[in-house]
Amino acid sequence: MDKKITGLTSKEVKQRIDQGQQNNYNEDVSKSTKDIVKDNVLTLFNLLNLIIGICLALVGAFSNLFFMVIILMNITIGIIQEIRARNLVAKLSIINEDKSIVIRDGEEVSIPSENIVMDDVVKLVAGDQVPSDMVVISGQVEANEALLTGESDLIEKETDSELLSGSFISSGSCYGRVIHVGKDNYATKIANEAKIHKPFTSELVSSIRKVAKFTSFVIVPLGLILFAEAFFFGDGELKSSVVASAAALLGMLPKGMVLLIMIALATAVAKLAKKEVLVQDMYSVETLAHVDVICLDKTGTITEGKMKLQEANILNSDYEADFNEIIGSYLNQSTDNNITMQAIRNHYPISTKFAAEDVISFSSERKWGAMVLDSIGVVALGAPERLFAESELPADIEEAQKEGYRVLMLGVSEETQIIASELPKLKPLAILKIDDPIRENTNETLAYLKEEGVDIKVISGDNPVTVSNVARRAGLENYDKFIDLSELTSDEEVRSVVNDYRVFGRVSPQQKKILVEELKAQGHVVAMTGDGVNDVLALKEADCSIAMAEGDNATRQIANLVLLNSDFTTLPDVLFEGRRVVNNVTKVSSIFFIKTIYSLFLSILCALTAVSFPFIPIQITLLDLAIEGYPTFFLSFENDKRKVTTKFLPTALRRALPNAILVILNVLFIYFYGNANNWAQIDITTLMYYMLIAVSAMAVIKACMPFNLLRSFLAITTTVGTYVAAMLFKGLLEISMLTSESLPIFAVLVVITLIGKIILDKLIVKDSVRA
DSSP: OOTTOOOBOHHHHHHHHHTTOBSOOOOOOSOOHHHHHHHHHSOHHHHHHHHHHHHHHHTTOGGGOTHHHHHHHHHHHHHHHHHHHHHHHHHOOSSOOOEEEEEETTEEEEEEGGGOBTTOEEEEETTOBOOSOEEEEEEEEEEEOHHHHSOOSEEEEOTTOEEOTTOEEEEEEEEEEEOOOGGGSHHHHHHHHHHSOOOOOOHHHHHHHHHHHHHHHHHHHHHHHHHHHHHHSSOOOHHHHHHHHHHHHHHHSOHHHHHHHHHHHHHHHHHHHHTTEEESSTTHHHHHHTOOEEEEEIIIIIBOSOOEEEEEEEOOGGGSTTHHHHHHHHHHHOOOOSHHHHHHHHHSOOOOSSOEEEEEEEETTTTEEEEEETTTEEEEEEOHHHHSOGGGSOHHHHHHHHTTOEEEEEEEESOSOOBTTBOOOOEEEEEEEEEOOBOTTHHHHHHHHHHTTOEEEEEOSSOHHHHHHHHHHTTOTTTTOEEEGGGOOSHHHHHHTTTTOSEEESOOHHHHHHHHHHHHHTTOOEEEEEOSGGGHHHHHHSSEEEEETTSOHHHHHHOSEEETTOOGGGHHHHHHHHHHHHHHHHHHHHHHHHHHHHHHHHHHHHHHHTOOOSOOHHHHHHHIIIIIIHHHHHHTTSOOOOOOOSOHHHHHHHHHHHHHHHHHHHHHHHHHHHHHTTOOHHHHHHHHHHHHHHHHHHHHHHHHOSOOHHHHHHHHHHHHHHHHHHHHTHHHHTOOOOOTTHHHHHHHHHHHHHHHHHHHIIIIIOOOOOO
């Protein structure tokens, strides 16, 4: 430490704390629990159900209020999930919680970043995140301000330069004096924006809301018309009028669908947690189902990210005797500490033989670092092609890169001065071959993803030849289609090559983002994995971002998912869990929408003809529980890894339409047939309800095909159980048993309806049965 830097005294620190000049500002801009409860309870959907429930309660139709249990469950799930999301987002902060090194009373002290006070002197080295706005008072660093500005270029910071909180030190080391704390920090605004709970994007939930919004427009006028007709043109009895009109309106609202989606997604989150995958955004599980391109970073993703120096070839005999001391002295004076440097440090001991001057830290943009060593001259370490002309590179370089090694070179010059923008003419000193082992089961993972229709792009800042050969060792198809993006100068050029290559090397952070943008523009759903600050821009751009737990804190903060074991071979589990949710919900959703469609059309017919709606709320509620709730709950847990190729709402409505048509036709036939033969109203209602159960059960049976043990059990118990429940609770349901006259009609209608369903399914649905 520079002896001139003594930092604050304990007394000065206390004074600043007393004055409130501490870095512990934390403005809560997220929703309060009160707001969350209000937003989930006071919705149009809930309001409509509540009004219907109040009307039923006022007329004493308490047995018809069971539907409110489903509404309460929906509200509860919504509140719990939003509070959970709020709590997760509250943890998201651009300023991480790691400790900082400050100089106090002339000593280095490690303290939590929130305990930093105004005028504190903070020590920063490569890899650190700047905890508070400060001015550099000693040293030189390169800062990455991508999190703050979106610009990925590294910015050189030297004495009197300002370092913004939230930026990262990419290379070098320095001491900075704090000039802003708490709410005055530049990053505080950014952090607060990041903490705001933005609306989630979910095709499933947004589809349900579209249906609810549409039906809400017709519920009020239809409800008033149906009630007026039942009251003034019917029996004039208030209770029966309210009950009849309430059933029509309740059937249009897809109460159970949202509950099923919430349960399916929550189950997926729990299952992934057991596989050491942290899901920070529940709805990202659904997004994963649609992913057809995954962009992988090489280091830490395909490879283990644990570099090891395998071989060092000394090329200049003049320096061979002092080589270990030369590289040891370089390591001693260098502040670089990325994983490549760590591998070299683990191989060579530190030496103090040669003192250093004019130290230039390694830069990910320059791809080299250098310093002047006493009695040696300039020593530079970096990418071979950045240190030497192509004609000067030893043949061993290309061979090592073909073998998949990360190759660095040491160059030496007798010059005694260097500048960051240009190196002097160097002589080759040594070749360092560093290996990053391929993760176990990587070959199987890539092959499996390919079979499932997921395209793989490998994007790395490394030499494209090296990346290509790592991809070869990992079993990636077309690994030889690679390109060096550092040779492209415009965004348009980067976009133009996205489909021509499988491996992209020497990719800058901005170019990573452009590649993801272009893939999305072409209609792909893109997942991006990353573990470093240079991946942040691309991760934010991707439809689904996946971070490694061992990677940088910034990537973990913005990622939708975090692989806690940092093992990308769990990606198939993540991808297929999303597919399972969407495929299963789509498969059973038609069962829910049958009621929405037939309720809407029957209500319109009843309004036009002044006939009472044929069903009552308690009858609908039994179907909600027995037909919609019971089988779909268990079917939603089944494995289904098929690629999602359809849109949810059109598919669900199309599959529900044949059954809804059959319900309407059966109700109309029974109404006219029963009245023509002078049946009692309860016999007409009973046969209508029995046929409603039959058509609904057919939808369950269709969803269970092809049968296995579980699906057979669900199909049988749903069908038989619903009829048994209808018979046992016929008094509560206000129906009776089938009579000798209605039973044959029921049997004939079931056969005709089954034939009609087969025909309509072929004409309207045209779906292949799930294998």
